[in-house]
Amino acid sequence: MSALIDCRNLTKTYEMGDTTINALAGVSITINQGEYVAVMGASGSGKSTFMNLLGALDTPTSGELQVAGNRLSQLNADALADFRSGSIGFVFQQFNLLPRTPAVENVALPLVYAGVPAAERNRRALARLEQVGLAERSHHHPKQLSGGQQQRVAIARALVNDPAIILADEPTGALDSRTSEEVMAIFDQLNREGITIILVTHEQDVADHAKRQLVFRDGLVVEDRS
Amino acid sequence: MNLFASIRVALVALRVNFLRSALAMLGIIIGVASVIVLVSISEGTKRAVEAQIDSFGASLLIIRPGSSIFGGRRGGAGSASPLTDLDVRAVREEIAGLSGVSGEVRTSVTAVFGGVNWTTSATGVNADYFDARGWIVDEGRAFSAAEDESGRRYAVIGQTLVNELFDGASPVGQSLRVRGQPFEVIGTVEPKGETSWGQDQDDVIFLPLETARSRLGAGVRGPTRDPVQTIYADVSAGEDTDRVIADIQDLLRIRRDIAPGAVDDFSVASLAEFIRARNETENQLGLLLAVGAGIVLLVGGIGIMNIMLVSVTERTREIGLRLAVGAKRRDIRNQFLIESIVLCLIGGGLGLVAGIGGTSVYANVGQLDIAVSPLIVGVAVGASLFVGVFFGLYPAQRASRLNPIDALRFE
Numbered sequence A: 001m002s003a004l005i006d007c008r009n010l011t012k013t014y015e016m017g018d019t020t021i022n023a024l025a026g027v028s029i030t031i032n033q034g035e036y037v038a039v040m041g042a043s044g045s046g047k048s049t050f051m052n053l054l055g056a057l058d059t060p061t062s063g064e065l066q067v068a069g070n071r072l073s074q075l076n077a078d079a080l081a082d083f084r085s086g087s088i089g090f091v092f093q094q095f096n097l098l099p100r101t102p103a104v105e106n107v108a109l110p111l112v113y114a115g116v117p118a119a120e121r122n123r124r125a126l127a128r129l130e131q132v133g134l135a136e137r138s139h140h141h142p143k144q145l146s147g148g149q150q151q152r153v154a155i156a157r158a159l160v161n162d163p164a165i166i167l168a169d170e171p172t173g174a175l176d177s178r179t180s181e182e183v184m185a186i187f188d189q190l191n192r193e194g195i196t197i198i199l200v201t202h203e204q205d206v207a208d209h210a211k212r213q214l215v216f217r218d219g220l221v222v223e224d225r226s
Numbered sequence B: 001m002n003l004f005a006s007i008r009v010a011l012v013a014l015r016v017n018f019l020r021s022a023l024a025m026l027g028i029i030i031g032v033a034s035v036i037v038l039v040s041i042s043e044g045t046k047r048a049v050e051a052q053i054d055s056f057g058a059s060l061l062i063i064r065p066g067s068s069i070f071g072g073r074r075g076g077a078g079s080a081s082p083l084t085d086l087d088v089r090a091v092r093e094e095i096a097g098l099s100g101v102s103g104e105v106r107t108s109v110t111a112v113f114g115g116v117n118w119t120t121s122a123t124g125v126n127a128d129y130f131d132a133r134g135w136i137v138d139e140g141r142a143f144s145a146a147e148d149e150s151g152r153r154y155a156v157i158g159q160t161l162v163n164e165l166f167d168g169a170s171p172v173g174q175s176l177r178v179r180g181q182p183f184e185v186i187g188t189v190e191p192k193g194e195t196s197w198g199q200d201q202d203d204v205i206f207l208p209l210e211t212a213r214s215r216l217g218a219g220v221r222g223p224t225r226d227p228v229q230t231i232y233a234d235v236s237a238g239e240d241t242d243r244v245i246a247d248i249q250d251l252l253r254i255r256r257d258i259a260p261g262a263v264d265d266f267s268v269a270s271l272a273e274f275i276r277a278r279n280e281t282e283n284q285l286g287l288l289l290a291v292g293a294g295i296v297l298l299v300g301g302i303g304i305m306n307i308m309l310v311s312v313t314e315r316t317r318e319i320g321l322r323l324a325v326g327a328k329r330r331d332i333r334n335q336f337l338i339e340s341i342v343l344c345l346i347g348g349g350l351g352l353v354a355g356i357g358g359t360s361v362y363a364n365v366g367q368l369d370i371a372v373s374p375l376i377v378g379v380a381v382g383a384s385l386f387v388g389v390f391f392g393l394y395p396a397q398r399a400s401r402l403n404p405i406d407a408l409r410f411e
Ligand SMILES: Nc1ncnc2c1ncn2[C@@H]1O[C@H](COP(=O)(O)OP(=O)(O)OP(=O)(O)O)[C@@H](O)[C@H]1O
Pocket: A014, A016, A021, A022, A023, A041, A042, A043, A044, A045, A046, A047, A048, A049, A050
């Protein structure tokens, strides 16, 4: 069985004037279907860069990357959009919900671009909100929700397309420890249901939820513990 | 993403920045409104002019002594020898392509009926006059050519006299006194209303030409026998007016002994041409104003582009998010394009309302018959659609070319 995520010698460099930053300096790693991975490391070690490459939000400088059967370097812009739409669910530290838009519409947004009809969108979005325990908040706007609730809406949005992989970059970074636990409980449950989860965190107790921990330093994976 | 959903997103975005959207629309509103007002007015004026030409007789030629009828300097009108009945007959008999020729003399008289006095224009004409000038007899009859020549004291009167002297009752068969002499009213003519310069065309008594000359001395001056002041000649449908004018000029030059190379001491002109020519300058003014309105529209479009660029910048993170959840580049482009089009169409719609309002105010104040034609409405909508697409495309393209991660990280 081939791995769900397979990266070979992945690099990402940024040219800043006459200095070159090696955000990723050659990462080779495989992640299988159903894994629960925590990505750790000091600030600036390349964690977000790595996540963005996995989700095709950014392109590597060199190296090979295969995700869910797609060789990302060979996909054009439209195919990358289809890939993000079909295979990936993103959760961001800052939630990134659309303001002045009810929770249910925020959750349904990916379905809009997947071409799902309105009634079906609504039905599926409500089901996902229910799954994260926010069914009765479906018509609240982000401003009317707590940070934890907003992040749960964002998770529902990430789930709505039934992605193979959830990529969460510091999903608890803006939350207190109690709400963090609530959010992590949802990730635990999703992983039990078979969804592959990769999350970035600075906190060991958050990382302890995962079954595998990758530690980055200076753009390289320096530790890979299961 | 379908069109309806995109329009909804656009409307929400516009409502969020209501004041800014309204200000951005202002240029479009003013541009479209002024285009509509200007075009409507110019169309209305054109219609009024054509109506006026019709009321004079669209194909009417006017022949007068003196070198120029129009433009205020009727050079030598007094000195040039008058036209006469013989000229009328010559034109009638020798010029091909005319359907009616009549001489005309005028004098101011006081008409009396039942103790009421009314000062009006007594106009002596030949029998052909009514057809040539488009006067329609609506009661009684006009006089015949024979009655005209025999100098009968018949009168055909305009609506103003019917109202002023007869209180609107039928005057046919009544006897009217003009300069103390009795005239039998044999007919009335349909009203034509005022000319654009405010002269009441219906304030008139038509008499047989010979009668007017011999009984009232109309047009008589100097030793010339049977003078007429003006000859009206109606060009038949399908005839070449310029050719007819040239023929008449040739004929009169011979009759009046004008040496080759010398200037005509008479003039032959088409009234319709004159009125159209005068209106031409007004049209040019209208064109100039339309160009102005176009520039307003252009400035409005630049305003739209500016506001759309601001909107794209403000919503960079939103664009990043949409890309992250699967939006294609064309989805983003269409979203902003639709937003710009919606903005312009709303502006265009408001401009349309303002334009129609402005036009009807102008029509009321100016007592003009102006209507906003469906074509203009189409042009207004088309213009705002065009502005929306043209000036929205660049901002929309810019939005769609954003790199997902750069857009998401944008602050
Ligand atoms: N757009 C960019 N331009 C220039 N340098 C960048 C850019 N994005 C990231 N970097 C650099 O790449 C390196 C890795 O950044 P990255 O965001 O992956 O770190 P991180 O591990 O996520 O850090 P943190 O824990 O603070 O989020 C950093 O040195 C950062 O400054």
